Amino acid sequence: MGKPCGELKxxxxxxxxxxxIIRQQFFNSLSRTDLGxxxxxxxxxxxxxxxxxxxxxxxxxxxxxxxxxxxxxxSGQSDDRAEDLRIQRRxxxxxxxxxxxxxxxxxxxxxxxxxxxxxxxxxxxFETDREGIIAFPEQEDGFFTLEFSKxxxxxxEIGFEIKLNNLSANRFSISxxxxxxxxxxxxxxxxxxxxxxxxxxxGAYHISFWNSRTAADGSAFLDRDDRQSYGxxxxxxxQLDRAxxxxxxxxxxTNLRRPDSRxxxxxxxxxxxxxxxxxxxAFTVPPNRPGTIWRVCRITGGRVER
Ligand SMILES: [Ca+2]
Numbered sequence: 001m002g003k004p005c006g007e008l009k010x011x012x013x014x015x016x017x018x019x020x021i022i023r024q025q026f027f028n029s030l031s032r033t034d035l036g037x038x039x040x041x042x043x044x045x046x047x048x049x050x051x052x053x054x055x056x057x058x059x060x061x062x063x064x065x066x067x068x069x070x071x072x073x074x075s076g077q078s079d080d081r082a083e084d085l086r087i088q089r090r091x092x093x094x095x096x097x098x099x100x101x102x103x104x105x106x107x108x109x110x111x112x113x114x115x116x117x118x119x120x121x122x123x124x125x126f127e128t129d130r131e132g133i134i135a136f137p138e139q140e141d142g143f144f145t146l147e148f149s150k151x152x153x154x155x156x157e158i159g160f161e162i163k164l165n166n167l168s169a170n171r172f173s174i175s176x177x178x179x180x181x182x183x184x185x186x187x188x189x190x191x192x193x194x195x196x197x198x199x200x201x202x203g204a205y206h207i208s209f210w211n212s213r214t215a216a217d218g219s220a221f222l223d224r225d226d227r228q229s230y231g232x233x234x235x236x237x238x239q240l241d242r243a244x245x246x247x248x249x250x251x252x253x254t255n256l257r258r259p260d261s262r263x264x265x266x267x268x269x270x271x272x273x274x275x276x277x278x279x280x281x282a283f284t285v286p287p288n289r290p291g292t293i294w295r296v297c298r299i300t301g302g303r304v305e306r
Pocket of ligand 1: 197
């Protein structure tokens, strides 16, 4: 979801494979079609120029200009973006009605959780609709806790702050239950667009979008990368090695070249660590600090260290 992709076909509907796709704005973003399917990178909402090289022969280079909605092959990504905008408009409409909306999503695939129960201390119990949304009346400023439950998901306690009827983050990702191991889920706000979650098992593997997406032995993997705000971005470690040390951190890819940026600190980022069928720990990014890396925590001896 949210990952731009599409198909390249020849005039007679034949699949075109082994074609290099080069985004002109990002010379390093080269991908190759696999049986006609191609992945793409970057912000899908801006028109872009891309070059296609046939079988690596640059003399037969074709240059195409894609604009959003004009290239049929890109309709998948525009659908995702349109859906996101539609949800944002719906949340805005609820706020105009004097309500405070919240969204709940599956931490592994980002889909909405419908029929979930959100019990908010002192306010009431609400059931998520088919878009995973609840809405409750405006409140005085303060700190609140809610307990989210649904069969098949880890019952999760979430603390949040309401300030001038706004939430620092209104989207929460909930982990499906695990049999063993642990799962790390990152949520954040609208800005920056691309945060990256990392889990590094010392001396063994480093899982993130930019490192390995799957450990060599298959015991840990990136379930989901998000590059269009909000998350979730999720890493599952299927086997918890109690003798190992795991470092968990978040980087701000959008502002990688601006080390003094405060965007990560202001992103409302939250990391939840689930073990088995329980929420082990929850962390929120420290406010008002410059930097593009947030060292969240370490897991040693099978326990999360704060
Ligand atoms: Ca990301």
